[in-house]
Amino acid sequence: xxxxxxxxxDAAIDQLFFNNPDGFMVEIxxxxxxxxxxxxxxxxxxxxxxxxxxxxDAKRLPQTHS
Numbered sequence: 001x002x003x004x005x006x007x008x009x010d011a012a013i014d015q016l017f018f019n020n021p022d023g024f025m026v027e028i029x030x031x032x033x034x035x036x037x038x039x040x041x042x043x044x045x046x047x048x049x050x051x052x053x054x055x056x057d058a059k060r061l062p063q064t065h066s
Contacts, residue, residue, distance in 0.1 A: 013029055013030060013031060013034065014029060014030050015027055015028070016028045
């Protein structure tokens with residue numbers, strides 16, 4: 001199975017999934033193109049996708065009121 005995740009050209013991740021002969025699922029992707037953002041509350045770092053904010057980023061941004 002092949003899929004592309006992301007709505008922007010520079011942020012798209014191409015992924016290929018298949019089962020190996022031992023029955024394990026294998027993923028091949030171009031994930032190395034994405035910046036890893038370490039998070040203190042998780043074992044594995046999350047991925048920064050250009051143009052998108054996660055909830056933790058939104059909390060850190062200054063709020064402007066007009």
